[in-house]
Amino acid sequence: MSSSRFTYLGPEGTFTEAALRTLPEAATRELVPMVSVPAVLDAVRSGEAAGALVPIENSVEGAVTTTLDELAVGEPLMIYREVLLPIAFALLVRPGTELSGIKTVTGHPVAQPQVRKWLADRLPDAEWESSASNADGARRVQEGQVDGAFAGEFAAAVYGLEPLVTGIHDAQNAQTRFVLVGLPARPAAPTGADKTSVAIWLGDDHPGALMELLQEYAVRGVNLIRIESRPTGEGIGRYCFSVDCEGHITDRRVSEALMGLKRICPAVRFLGSYPRAGMTAADVRDTRPGTSDADFVTAADWLNRCLDGRG
Amino acid sequence: MSSSRFTYLGPEGTFTEAALRTLPEAATRELVPMVSVPAVLDAVRSGEAAGALVPIENSVEGAVTTTLDELAVGEPLMIYREVLLPIAFALLVRPGTELSGIKTVTGHPVAQPQVRKWLADRLPDAEWESSASNADGARRVQEGQVDGAFAGEFAAAVYGLEPLVTGIHDAQNAQTRFVLVGLPARPAAPTGADKTSVAIWLGDDHPGALMELLQEYAVRGVNLIRIESRPTGEGIGRYCFSVDCEGHITDRRVSEALMGLKRICPAVRFLGSYPRAGMTAADVRDTRPGTSDADFVTAADWLNRCLDGRG
């Protein structure tokens, strides 16, 4: 039965699996690795899985563009949760390998910039070969094709390797953000520390279109968290924007901003309102005065009185 | 009975009376002149009159501040109609007076700047004495206190004077705008060429407060017609704003803008939605794409679908 299964970007032993295992709702599920982000998401679209965990952003490499594009233009899905995972790599080797014996290293292409400085410093002569995933790199070390693989330490056991060095990460605070997606449904109730994701197409490239988009948020006091431009595939210079803002679609300031975007942009896709990882309502900065739900209700009451001649 | 009476800024024979007589609804009313704008408006507030016509703006002198302030801070009233009247003065004299015999001229202080150039050119030595109204000036000519009065030509007969020169106005297109006000009630239905008036207080003098006020209109594509700052009486540097915009309070873009103002400003007073004088729906420029009522409905429908997981 579909609802018993979660898919994730595999193979086993990647950071994505580690992220998925932090979710309480994953504890009772069958966790199924798949080979690509599209495959992971298609399993949800077809009903084979109830949910899917995929990486969406990395504090070193930036957006995981396949995920952004799948959510923006593939068959509709919705985000229900996010997970933040600190990223640190282990250099996995076959038992007995020493640092001096490493001529070739591998890992997912996204891993490379996160270990570049470490490599330049400690293994300046090692040649980098990209693998389809960090776990796949580990497998290639296991098979003797490569000498070392950058992967999560948790992958060592799976492939019979040992972590020669751990805690490798060029940037402080390296993190990857993952999202749990499912078929579109009613968003979960607001927690007070939520975010709302949309994909927005700009109608033409008239100067100022991006400013107008941002003003729909700003004038209602809705703070942006992230904005990412993505090509629409219609040629250089045509973009859609992936935008996360603070707040929940049921917050009046957020819903009015979303309707504003819907009116002035040729297309807006709602991608979900969900709890912000690592935050509670107490961590959320105050919104601008006049933008609480109570303020909206007061203003609507006043307008009704005006319409009745009792303003 | 109150509903049979309209008051106006008198005395008889002023432009205000002329403006009032252009209104079809005035034909069946008793028209009562009163001595001051506050008196005219108080007659409505007390129920002695069903409506009152007062000047609010002059294309030469600017706002009639007493009217603005009465509407902003006096007991609530609402604007139901506006009248635009082209302004041209006649120089009224006692029969037989010639231009060379005129040593003193009079008129309402507001008339002075509108005839200043004419005076400098034709009667450079005449001394100006202000009168309480143009009609009062005519009366003073009648009584022999002054030699000539600037007033509407229509006032000559009332005071037994003759128009020595007519069509006097320094500025081309000189106009005065009058408003018909009554007790607050349901605004008239939109005509497609309407305007909406409000008085708005800014909370503190934080830089950018005026910009924020204007953005509430701009982001919804609501065009401004007029903005006027007025002191709040709380000291130099504290202002309230009198603002007219295009559209009717029942237009969704207008009502959303008004609610936005209500939320971010400490006080907003709705002063009415009413037909624009001299315009029909055909004269109104297009609003920004995405700001029609249909656009608002479409966006609200979309939001509801998002909330239901069918976005």
Place this chain on the structure above:
Amino acid sequence: MSSSRFTYLGPEGTFTEAALRTLPEAATRELVPMVSVPAVLDAVRSGEAAGALVPIENSVEGAVTTTLDELAVGEPLMIYREVLLPIAFALLVRPGTELSGIKTVTGHPVAQPQVRKWLADRLPDAEWESSASNADGARRVQEGQVDGAFAGEFAAAVYGLEPLVTGIHDAQNAQTRFVLVGLPARPAAPTGADKTSVAIWLGDDHPGALMELLQEYAVRGVNLIRIESRPTGEGIGRYCFSVDCEGHITDRRVSEALMGLKRICPAVRFLGSYPRAGMTAADVRDTRPGTSDADFVTAADWLNRCLDGRG
């Protein structure tokens, strides 16, 4: 010789004279009252006077529109100083008059709204007659034409009257602002607490023109102090704006804002940079980060390095 004389809006005994006497530079001048704002200013334009003091803004009545319009469209003049004067009226009567004996009162039309509540409370039946000035009202009391005049207490002695009631002002903090104007010349050096005045014409009534005007200030972190719309005389709906901002024309953020206005508006008239009355540099709120002269110099240096390939 012209430089020995200052003109002011007379007659003697008005608040304008009192304001002028607060200026150290007035101590050694011949102070000449004149009958109207245009006359006062024309004396400077013709070289008869070195400077002129005129009221420009009143915390109750708002802008003194004649002054604004003369500065905006008359022969060019520049503002060199401003004076703030608290306003309180005395009710001046002929010796022996009691409150109960007052049937008619007078004063300048601007005085009326400032004593309206007091009148309603204490002399509800007294009839108001406007005078050309508060001092002229006092003269009319002296001559027996009217029973009481609202004027500055200092006017009593001049006209042989006595102040029956003093300290009359409906609004707390009632103030009038006066400006000392002269022929255009190099502005005085900045004091650290300055303001800059301009008159700005908007090119057409395209929606958003006012926003664009404000943004020229805002984007350079220049705070507005006052904005006033004035009709251009070309018909209802055509305005020019009188704007005061914080800072001195020699401040880089101010000069860049002024040049921005000059570029996008059909006409801008510089009306002066001068010390803010009642403020020192210590009272001035911080400007937005990145808008000090030092920031401008740093940025210009950087740009030059970029142009040289050393960015």
Place this chain on the structure above:
Amino acid sequence: MSSSRFTYLGPEGTFTEAALRTLPEAATRELVPMVSVPAVLDAVRSGEAAGALVPIENSVEGAVTTTLDELAVGEPLMIYREVLLPIAFALLVRPGTELSGIKTVTGHPVAQPQVRKWLADRLPDAEWESSASNADGARRVQEGQVDGAFAGEFAAAVYGLEPLVTGIHDAQNAQTRFVLVGLPARPAAPTGADKTSVAIWLGDDHPGALMELLQEYAVRGVNLIRIESRPTGEGIGRYCFSVDCEGHITDRRVSEALMGLKRICPAVRFLGSYPRAGMTAADVRDTRPGTSDADFVTAADWLNRCLDGRG
């Protein structure tokens, strides 16, 4: 000697080489392929090469983030030219291979989304294996490790393969944009159809920081072409922005905008002003009134007159 050599992202036979060969200045150079964007750029930094061509943006996949990041945070380089290349893939196979015999296909990861639909349609069962480059994929086909490689048709001859299918591209108008970079120097003279690239860091995540950035451009009438957020590596939520705008650093509106950014942002890196590929001055849309160099000069002259009392 360094100036005789251009490096490019190799290996031979990639689209980058094809793009480089479109540049007249490449005709007389030694063209040296290198294995990675950092290696290509380091050759310029070290003086081994006079210039380097690297891909920076793809109309399907979006930004080439390694290039953006190298330009933003690596040792300073400057962009001198851009090249737009239409992208269409050929499916390269060993001579004799038929479509039905293809079980595995390869190509650079960036190629995959551009042929995804074609694969789903024509080779739904073929397994994708990423290669380090399209040319490397061709080499793997040559060596028999994979059955087919997606690459430029021009690569077939290099690897002894034949193009089984040509003109493959899922998206219409698929293009890649490349930039020619060199050591920082004086930018080339403006052509009238130029663009200017910068990397901009936002100081903190205060809401509205991005709006302020955009307003520095907008208020001077400088149109944006592209904006891309990139993580700063300091944790999720910290971004720098890669921005291309219309115009040349020597245009006054552009230089004033850049100085504005420099003042309000903690860091701005100028990345070059260079001709826009495929455009001439005739193709450039008009800038906003008041933003030409002549307008800036006029405004500066006016300001100087104001400072001299001749405004």
